[in-house]
Amino acid sequence: MRSNLLHGSAALLISSLLLTTSCVNRLESEEVNVVEGDVPITFISQVNKLAVTRVADQAFDEGDKIGLFGMISPGAVDGKRYINNVKLECTGGSMLVPEKTVYYPEGNEALDFVAYHPYQSKGITNNKSVLTVSVKADQSKQSAYSASDFLVAKESGVESSNEAVNLTFKHKLSKLKIVLVPVGGEKVTDMLKANPHIVATGFKTQCTYDLKNDLLGAAEKETNITPYGTWKVDADNLVGKEFIIVPQSVDAKTHSIIIEWNGRIYTSPMPTLTTEGGYQYEIKIEARQSDSDILPGIVGKVEGWALGESKDTTSSDSALAIHVSAFSFADSDIYRIYRDGMPIIDVCKEYLISQKMTGTAIVAYPLNEYEQPDLNNGLLLQMPDFQDMMVGGKISWNTKSNSFSYTEGTSEEIDKFYVDENNNVTVKLPDNPIKVNVVSYLLTDNRKGEVKVQIYPIVKIGIHYWMKESLRATRYRDGMNLARKTVLDGKAGYIQPTDKEIYFYTGEAVTTGELAPDKWKIPSADEWKLFQTYINDNASWMKAGVWESPTAGAEVKPVNNLTGFSAISDGHWTGDGWKNAQKMVGYWAMDGKQLADKIPYLAGDESGIVFTSGLLQKLGYYKGVSIRCIKDN
Numbered sequence: 260m261r262s263n264l265l266h267g268s269a270a271l272l273i274s275s276l277l278l279t280t281s282c283v284n285r286l287e288s289e290e291v292n293v294v295e296g297d298v299p300i301t302f303i304s305q306v307n308k309l310a311v312t313r314v315a316d317q318a319f320d321e322g323d324k325i326g327l328f329g330m331i332s333p334g335a336v337d338g339k340r341y342i343n344n345v346k347l348e349c350t351g352g353s354m355l356v357p358e359k360t361v362y363y364p365e366g367n368e369a370l371d372f373v374a375y376h377p378y379q380s381k382g383i384t385n386n387k388s389v390l391t392v393s394v395k396a397d398q399s400k401q402s403a404y405s406a407s408d409f410l411v412a413k414e415s416g417v418e419s420s421n422e423a424v425n426l427t428f429k430h431k432l433s434k435l436k437i438v439l440v441p442v443g444g445e446k447v448t449d450m451l452k453a454n455p456h457i458v459a460t461g462f463k464t465q466c467t468y469d470l471k472n473d474l475l476g477a478a479e480k481e482t483n484i485t486p487y488g489t490w491k492v493d494a495d496n497l498v499g500k501e502f503i504i505v506p507q508s509v510d511a512k513t514h515s516i517i518i519e520w521n522g523r524i525y526t527s528p529m530p531t532l533t534t535e536g537g538y539q540y541e542i543k544i545e546a547r548q549s550d551s552d553i554l555p556g557i558v559g560k561v562e563g564w565a566l567g568e569s570k571d572t573t574s575s576d577s578a579l580a581i582h583v584s585a586f587s588f589a590d591s592d593i594y595r596i597y598r599d600g601m602p603i604i605d606v607c608k609e610y611l612i613s614q615k616m617t618g619t620a621i622v623a624y625p626l627n628e629y630e631q632p633d634l635n636n637g638l639l640l641q642m643p644d645f646q647d648m649m650v651g652g653k654i655s656w657n658t659k660s661n662s663f664s665y666t667e668g669t670s671e672e673i674d675k676f677y678v679d680e681n682n683n684v685t686v687k688l689p690d691n692p693i694k695v696n697v698v699s700y701l702l703t704d705n706r707k708g709e710v711k712v713q714i715y716p717i718v719k720i721g722i723h724y725w726m727k728e729s730l731r732a733t734r735y736r737d738g739m740n741l742a743r744k745t746v747l748d749g750k751a752g753y754i755q756p757t758d759k760e761i762y763f764y765t766g767e768a769v770t771t772g773e774l775a776p777d778k779w780k781i782p783s784a785d786e787w788k789l790f791q792t793y794i795n796d797n798a799s800w801m802k803a804g805v806w807e808s809p810t811a812g813a814e815v816k817p818v819n820n821l822t823g824f825s826a827i828s829d830g831h832w833t834g835d836g837w838k839n840a841q842k843m844v845g846y847w848a849m850d851g852k853q854l855a856d857k858i859p860y861l862a863g864d865e866s867g868i869v870f871t872s873g874l875l876q877k878l879g880y881y882k883g884v885s886i887r888c889i890k891d892n
Contacts, residue, residue: 766881
């Protein structure tokens with residue numbers, strides 16, 4: 260080991276592969292007129308510990324890649340190179356393995372080394388010294404977070420030796436850490452359970468870096484950033500989320516932290532602040548659920564883990580922008596936008612299916628005065644499965660055929676949009692933007708006498724809004740008691756297997772017309788068949804969870820739930836009790852005010868929807884099956 264290793268630092272041995280023959284790998288002769296020797300170069304690397312942004316503290320993570328340049332001393336990256344962008348990769352433990360063995364030059368020629376992370380295969384062209392540096396927009400995964408951390412190490416005048424070269428990597432970017440401070444009676448344990456979703460908006464994610472002069476260029480390319488980490492409780496606060504940015508000027512007009520908390524979107528504007536490379540900044544946000552969509556925030560600057568100055572934030576126009584990346588769709592597949600307490604727009608994550616385009620999409624639909632979506636004027640905001648498709652165009656639905664057409668737009672992707680004074684969605688900041696509230700759209704079923712209010716997530720599939728879960732009512736809509744049954748006897752009631760959150764309903768209960776939540780209904784057989792046609796009778800797009808085959812030895816068909824319908828294999832109730840759990844599920848269908856002759860079933864060994872009788876023929880009354888409702892337009 261070289262004597263200039265930092266005392267007490269965590270180090271990694273970067274060991275080149277030693278050749279046992281007399282042959283050596285010659286470097287390209289056109290790069291530099293120097294003869295390669297036979298002494299392999301090894302390195303020891305460490306990460307500067309003053310403002311660490313590495314996921315693994317002062318170590319590189321498995322799979323991290325480093326680029327290495329070497330010049331005859333004195334030399335610079337924009338001159339002749341003896342080693343030109345050789346890749347080193349961490350493959351586990353303390354080893355970083357080079358893609359090819361490199362050797363010191365013969366004689367007494369010393370080397371100047373420049374190393375950087377993360378590795379770029381294109382490197383830097385000859386006679387240049389500038390790299391393009393960028394951070395990932397989605398840093399929620401460890402690999403993306405690590406790949407966002409740009410580090411540089413330099414060592415000059417290194418002579419041929421069997422000892423390892425000490426390379427100390429320094430951070431060139433900035434890290435922001437988020438702290439949620441519960442106020443106003445909020446409990447940190449409840450916040451932890453809610454698992455707030457965080458997105459940082461308005462931050463630029465790209466710049467240049469001059470390896471020769473150690474200079475960062477101006478920040479550019481504005482993108483929203485999803486932080487890395489998992490929430491945890493620390494000193495009655497919620498901590499654990501952090502993200503890396505290129506150094507830049509931050510202000511309340513452009514930058515904010517968007518928080519989705521229990522299905523509601525809040526905004527915390529940033530203060531005026533200039534971030535610097537190698538520093539971390541702590542963002543403390545006072546968090547309290549309320550009708551307001553603004554949360555105050557405090558930013559503290561940290562250098563070498565020592566707290567410096569702090570600044571208060573103020574509310575700003577940044578809250579007027581709606582950011583799609585802030586929508587987790589964890590509680591429901593639809594967000595509802597309100598203006599002055601009135602719903603005006605639904606933003607839906609839905610699975611669009613057609614011959615020209617099939618995939619998950621984010622679409623905004625204006626609502627009429629009756630809270631019904633205008634299906635002729637959907638605005639396609641995003642369709643990530645079609646990277647090359649231009650969005651921003653109009654989605655128009657044919658309600659008779661349950662199909663859509665798309666008029667292509669002119670945008671690559673829309674993440675930020677506004678609402679103008681006429682309640683229209685616009686991607687450009689209007690002259691008079693409207694302040695709105697954004698909340699997950701959920702079906703709340705509150706029936707008189709029920710022990711628990713039932714709340715259901717919603718998904719749009721084709722022309723209909725569907726409950727994403729099966730009905731769990733134990734009373735009729737008007738509050739009248741619904742008998743709990745243990746056997747089928749031809750009378751109205753529901754059946755619940757012991758200790759299971761599964762509810763089956765007898766046909767006699769369904770025909771009362773009082774089971775569906777207010778403003779919702781049990782689908783007709785024709786509506787189920789429209790659904791079947793829309794999904795091309797592909798039941799895998801409906802199924803979620805574990806499925807088995809009801810027929811021994813039969814193939815279990817795929818399960819992917821692309822539509823978000825989330826059909827669970829709960830089985831059904833027959834004259835012999837609870838049957839076919841994890842193998843099938845059935846749903847009631849109507850024909851006017853009567854039950855349909857045949858109702859839809861999904862089975863583990865069936866690729867499509869099977870329509871069969873809901874009657875128990877030998878007993879002369881109905882089975883007990885599940886209920887899924889659609890919004891009654």
